[in-house]
Amino acid sequence: MSTTTPSSEAPNLFKPLIDVGLFAVALGVIYLIVGPIGGVILFASTAFAAEPRIVYAIEFFYIFLTGLLSLLVLMAFIFRRLPDLRDTVLVPTASIYFALLGTAITIIFIGESPVEALNIMIRGAFGSAYGWGYTLFYTTNFIFTGLAVAVAFHARMFNIGGEGQAALGGLGVAIVALSIDWPHWSLALLGCTIAAALFGAAWAAIPAYLQAKRGSHIVITTIMFNFIAAALLVYLLVNVFRVEGSMAPETARFPENTRLPNASQFAGFLGFGSSTPLNVTFFVAIASCVGVWLLIWRTKLGYEIRAFGHSESAAIYAGISPIKITMIAMLISGGLSGMMAINAVQGEAERLVIDSVQGAGFVGIAVALMGRSHPVGVFLAALLFGALYQGGAELQFEMPAISRDMILVIQALVILFTGALDNMVRMPMEKLFLALRPRTE
């Protein structure tokens, strides 16, 4: 047995750098080889221009090949250098790759070029400051909802109610922003954050209580609460908050002093325009990542939440109250979902509109699954989904045959491969690792 010594003693700071450098070189070599081949293939495929399906099939094969080679390099690299990362990095990457292939096939069946579609999506998401602004704005939303689902996951609970909790968070933001005369945006941000978290947590508290005390399954109750939240918001927006004389079911615009600085104000030198939705909430989201990491891995409460999630009977043995942990984990989860509203409601819309959440609560589930409930993973997965949302939006402008629902297809494929078919990717990979393990003796 090859004994892996604990690496915590003296981590060599240069080793990771060398590793990453080697990896980059290896990838570079791969693309130097693949690039010209791809070029030749693509050029040759123009000979079949009369029959686009053949061109698309060749393109698909090209994506397949490039992705597979990159994946193999990543695998070899992780296998040689950082075996600890294979579960956290390799399996999600492979899942994305398979989801990508599935997407490419779907696009071919729609009758468009997969390479071109991918190009548009990547350029749309990362090609300009405008694209980055939207990508990071969506990312901020997904970080909050992703963290929310992740915290509940650690206590082995499936919080499907992010959608409703975020909607209620928006209600909290609207009430606080409209009813109090804030002297400065930073104070307003603080106040709205607290209100959003409190309202989101309160909306999660009822399902949590029903789960803890009555055993009502949290998945069912949180889903039902999404519908209740939607109905409640429609009622409030139409009957209570609607501006006198206006037909739109939305609140008045928030006062000047509650408006958060957007990226053009604090990072204008990067080229963000004044209309960019990206705002300071992005930093609140990053702080939340750090906070969740500290909470889960560095506090007694996190220890208890994880213990409860691993084994309820063991947790009871250790003197951990299941009721208390269920309640607290769900309150934190709901609070994080609610905080999404400071980005979407206070930061971007600056008023409460109908359906301010726009599905981010559900994307949070995919983000948490893909990020393996770790804040770093959640951040990266949120970035991926942010890019998919923004890239997908561009895609429907440029390719009328492809609707915005394509994002949902991609999202579904990612969930399918990271969640449901996790073992389908993981098992062969583990077998491969075992077969290739270094023979040190």
Place this chain on the structure above:
Amino acid sequence: MPYEAWENTAFGYHHDPKYQSGILMNNAAIKADCIEKMERYDVRPPNPRLPARNFSGGNQQKIVVAREMDRQPDLLLVGQPTRGVDIGAIEFIHKQIIALRDAGKAVLLVSVELDEILGLSDRIAVMFDGQISGERLPNETNEADLGLLMAGVTEQQGAA
């Protein structure tokens, strides 16, 4: 449990002030404690980062015994403390139980190993069918006698 061995060391005692630093948990202290206990109880492999469920049954047992017996409890209730543990470690665990007894703590040992019972106990109560079928002092009894009690043959029946 997928908890790693060092996390398991603090299980149930994670409120202990010695494992805290401010509002955070002092993971370094727990790890140091775990390494120290692994050495004393001869847990193999002595790797605190290994998930507890990946140790062999006997070594899991040692981690648990180390965690519970090192707390100097006033009452120790142990069931089969040496099941699956290797001989050297059995010896060590037995010594720890005796040491706790000598320190004036109450120990209730439950075991199916008659040798273990006869060797460690000050007083033996045999259970049959949910009731105590007899009490013996270890130097006044033997395995055959205990075996009869275990089969439910009580003193009255024996006399009749």
